[in-house]
Amino acid sequence: VQRLEKFNSDGLFQLFPSNIKRQEINSKIEVRLEEIDLWNIFKVLETEMIITRTGRRLFPTFAVTITGLEPNINYMLLLDIVPVGDNQYIYEDSKWHIAGKAMPHSFKRYYVHSNGVQMGLQWMKDCVQFNKVKITNHSREHIILNSMHPYQISLHIVETSDIGSITSAKYNTFTFDETVFMAVTSYKNPDVTHAKICYNPFAMALRGI
Amino acid sequence: VQRLEKFNSDGLFQLFPSNIKRQEINSKIEVRLEEIDLWNIFKVLETEMIITRTGRRLFPTFAVTITGLEPNINYMLLLDIVPVGDNQYIYEDSKWHIAGKAMPHSFKRYYVHSNGVQMGLQWMKDCVQFNKVKITNHSREHIILNSMHPYQISLHIVETSDIGSITSAKYNTFTFDETVFMAVTSYKNPDVTHAKICYNPFAMALRGI
DNA sequence: ATCTTTCCCACCTAGGTGTGAACC
DNA sequence: ATGGTTCACACCTAGGTGGGAAAG
Numbered sequence: 402v403q404r405l406e407k408f409n410s411d412g413l414f415q416l417f418p419s420n421i422k423r424q425e426i427n428s429k430i431e432v433r434l435e436e437i438d439l440w441n442i443f444k445v446l447e448t449e450m451i452i453t454r455t456g457r458r459l460f461p462t463f464a465v466t467i468t469g470l471e472p473n474i475n476y477m478l479l480l481d482i483v484p485v486g487d488n489q490y491i492y493e494d495s496k497w498h499i500a501g502k503a504m505p506h507s508f509k510r511y512y513v514h515s516n517g518v519q520m521g522l523q524w525m526k527d528c529v530q531f532n533k534v535k536i537t538n539h540s541r542e543h544i545i546l547n548s549m550h551p552y553q554i555s556l557h558i559v560e561t562s563d564i565g566s567i568t569s570a571k572y573n574t575f576t577f578d579e580t581v582f583m584a585v586t587s588y589k590n591p592d593v594t595h596a597k598i599c600y601n602p603f604a605m606a607l608r609g610i
Numbered sequence: 611v612q613r614l615e616k617f618n619s620d621g622l623f624q625l626f627p628s629n630i631k632r633q634e635i636n637s638k639i640e641v642r643l644e645e646i647d648l649w650n651i652f653k654v655l656e657t658e659m660i661i662t663r664t665g666r667r668l669f670p671t672f673a674v675t676i677t678g679l680e681p682n683i684n685y686m687l688l689l690d691i692v693p694v695g696d697n698q699y700i701y702e703d704s705k706w707h708i709a710g711k712a713m714p715h716s717f718k719r720y721y722v723h724s725n726g727v728q729m730g731l732q733w734m735k736d737c738v739q740f741n742k743v744k745i746t747n748h749s750r751e752h753i754i755l756n757s758m759h760p761y762q763i764s765l766h767i768v769e770t771s772d773i774g775s776i777t778s779a780k781y782n783t784f785t786f787d788e789t790v791f792m793a794v795t796s797y798k799n800p801d802v803t804h805a806k807i808c809y810n811p812f813a814m815a816l817r818g819i
Numbered sequence: 820a821t822c823t824t825t826c827c828c829a830c831c832t833a834g835g836t837g838t839g840a841a842c843c
Numbered sequence: 844a845t846g847g848t849t850c851a852c853a854c855c856t857a858g859g860t861g862g863g864a865a866a867g
Binding site: 453549585604 | 846847848849850853854855856857
């Protein structure tokens with residue numbers, strides 16, 4: 402038996418149990434990552450994302466353009482943040498080093514795009530933004546990650562017209578190499594800090610310094 | 611044939627054609643208006659709501675607490691703003707007077723609550739806020755009203771687990787006398803202006819004046 | 820003239836940044 | 844001592860108010 406539980410009003414769900422094999426959608430769906438140049442600037446530096454108690458947004462923002470959906474079939478979009486490898490790390494001598502086995506990834510949470518169930522036509526019309534997703538090390542309200550562990554964003558496109566059948570529906574999964582990042586509670590690499598300040602409008606205050 | 615068209619990413623839909631009779635939900639659903647004291651303060655003064663080209667929020671905000679839904683059945687919530695009576699008005703000598711027949715209410719638009727389809731249990735858990743709804747006299751992006759015409763908020767609770775079947779699903783409708791208001795492009799009654807400034811946090815700047 | 824509509828504005832609310840000191 | 848975590852803070856972005864002048 403499988404169960405999907407809603408965790409906040411902004412799209413966070415948790416799946417019990419977490420690992421289920423479902424059937425693929427038989428269709429040529431393509432997903433293009435938006436702002437790929439910006440993602441690559443951070444990838445070169447080895448991206449870090451801050452996690453806080455109260456939840457922190459991702460920057461760069463995860464956004465995609467989708468093609469190849471059936472215009473008149475209903476879909477949902479689920480954002481997923483999955484562990485990369487089996488190790489945790491430390492930052493020493495300006496480099497990331499393995500520091501032993503990873504802590505268990507306890508929570509299998511999905512962020513369901515707030516548009517809910519929509520027809521393919523609607524999803525393909527504009528780029529799909531996941532700008533309100535937040536990551537945390539504690540809060541029940543957001544996606545929970547372990548600090549000093551690497552992760553990667555993946556996207557599930559689920560063919561369903563009923564949110565209740567999400568656990569039995571067909572789906573395709575797309576992962577993005579550019580979105581690999583280290584979860585941290587404070588930035589370790591000063592070059593990452595500088596790039597965040599340089600490109601994130603909310604850090605504008607610190608640009609002159 | 612009936613058709614539901616999505617108009618923006620924040621829950622606005624338009625129904626073609628607009629008048630359909632559907633079956634009622636056979637259940638003792640009760641809906642309580644939140645902030646009823648605040649609504650009544652404005653009701654005494656004869657509530658005015660500003661409409662602008664770019665869309666203006668409602669104040670007081672429309673929010674409800676719902677009881678009596680089936681916990682494990684899926685529902686959607688649709689906000690509706692319906693004309694009251696058949697006349698348009700003018701404000702003269704500190705009073706509203708009939709100024710002829712109403713203009714036609716051309717657009718039958720619904721604001722679908724952004725939580726989309728949820729089970730009764732979820733809808734009843736917390737009070738349901740419609741704080742992002744906007745009204746306008748022109749914009750395709752929001753609920754279109756005629757200035758100097760009276761309206762009333764109503765709520766449709768639709769029993770459906772599929773947004774696509776919204777036009778054929780069972781539903782119950784709830785109206786709220788406290789929410790009757792006059793759509794205006796600028797406030798006519800100075801007492802209404804004062805009450806808006808007094809109670810709306812976004813008008814805080816004008817409280818000292 | 821009179822009344823309604825439009826638009827720019829100052830001034831708020833609301834909330835997203837990294838900082839740097841303190842804590843663990 | 845070392846290095847990760849937390850928190851109040853100043854400083855932004857983003858956007859919701861009615862005012863008041865101008866336009867219709």
